[in-house]
Structure formats: C-alpha cells, structure tokens
Amino acid sequence: MGWERDIRIKTPAEIERMRAAGRLNAMALAAVRELLQPGVTTADLNAAAEEVLRKHGAYSPFKNYGHPPYPASICVSINEELVHGIPGKRKLKEGDIVSVDCGTVLDGYVGDSAFTAGVGEISPLARKLLEVTEQALYVGIAMMRVGNKTGDVSAAIQQFVEANGFHVTRQYTGHGVGRSMHEGPQVPNYGTPGTGIPLQPGMTIALEPMVLVGTHRTRVLPDQWTVISADRSLTAHFEHSVAVTEGEPLILTVL
Ligand code: MG
Ligand code: MG
Secondary structure, eight states: OOGGGOBOOOOHHHHHHHHHHHHHHHHHHHHHHHHOSTTOBHHHHHHHHHHHHHHTTOBOTTTTOTTTTOOSSEEEEETTEEEOOOOSSOBOOTTOEEEEEEEEEETTEEEEEEEEEESSSOOHHHHHHHHHHHHHHHHHHHTOSBTBBHHHHHHHHHHHHHHTTOEEOSSOOEEEOSSSSOEEEEEOSSOOTTOSOBOOTTOEEEEOOEEESSOSOEEEOTTSSOEEETTOOOEEEOBEEEEOOSSSOEEOSOO
16 A cells, blocks of 8 residues: 555646546446446446447556456446446346446556446435435535645535435545556545645546445445445445646546
C-alpha cells in the first residue's frame, strides 16, 4: 500500500492525456449502458467495454489487479452488491439496479468512472437511491476547489447522503488517479469539514460515492471481490475522475 500519500500534481499536458483516457472510458461505459436490458449477461457487458477499449489501443487497469487477481475489465454489481462484482453468466432482470465501474489506461494515463442504472422499471426506492447517489457525486465535485480540503469534499458527500436518509460506506474511498489507478490523496465518502489535504491545481481525483439504503456496513462474498451491503439492502455507486484547476473542477471521464 502507501498510495494514499503518493500525491502527484499533473501538468496541463498530463491532464490533456487524462482527459483522453477519461473520454474513452466514458465511451466504454456508454456502450455498456446501451446493453442494459433483461436477459443480457454481465459477461456481455464486460465484453462490450473491452471491445471499445481494445479498438482504441487501451485496456482496463482492473484486469489482474490485486489478490486474487481481478479477472475482468469492468465491475458489475447488482442490487445489494455495492462494488467489485465480477462479470459472468448472471442475467440482468427487470427491476435490477446495476452498477458498472470501468477503468481505462490510454497512453499511460488512467480514467476511472462508474454509474448505476435501472433495468426496465425500477422501484421508487431504487429510483431515489440512484438520484441521491448521483447528486452526491456532483455535490462532492462542486467542493473540489482551491481553498478547500479533502475533508470538505468528504463531508459534503456524507451530509447530502445522510440528509436523504441513506448511508455512505466507511470501507471504500475515492482516490487520486493518474499514471496509476490509485494515488493519493484518499477521499472517503465521510469526513469532517476543514480537515485533510488542501486541494491544489493539477490534483486529479476519482470521487466515488458508494451509498447503501439500510446501514453503512458491508461484507465481502467468498469470491473475495464482490462487496455487498451487510443487510442486503440496495446500494448504488457513481464515480468521475476530476481535475482540480484554478477555477471550476474539470470532469475528465465524460464524452
Ligand atoms: Mg472505479
Ligand atoms: Mg475508483
């Protein structure tokens, strides 16, 4: 470990390259989103993302990451699965909510982004969860300005989510991103305003609210990757890689 302290300030030229990786990552996620319908397998989603990356000379940093080595290019996490679900034979069903997390390495730089979307008609609770989690991401991004600290970003996410009656994970965090998928600073989804690392222009951070309906507690399934809510309540995850600038935060992982 140790990546939490490894903060790397990027030059404008590096941020341009991260923007290119982020744009391609958004294309891969868009290809996956188009496939979300009942009967499609999670392996089909992985194949669609891989195809987009491969065609552009890129690959996913998720593949072979960690121990045991992560076996796929994206994570697909359904309903109570919060993050790190492994694609396979499972078929999507009407009413599922599906979190898709994709990483891209292009020209030596990483883009990292995720969304959660419904399959067909979803419950009012699921719809609210998706809205709150996505808004929490933008509430956090809005705090990514010079003069603020990482704790201001974390606290804004936590306060927004909890004001809406949901819970943020304590186990998994946002992170710096650049030449590698995980750099400093670590940016949890909970925290105290005025604490943490001062934000500086050229910092690039993957911000990723992970939100649970029932409690903040999670556990890992026997596959050693899939993280679920401990009470099996619904969960959602949205993520963008974002650059801190002298002015407005710059979202890197969009088309
Ligand atoms: Mg991610
Ligand atoms: Mg991430």
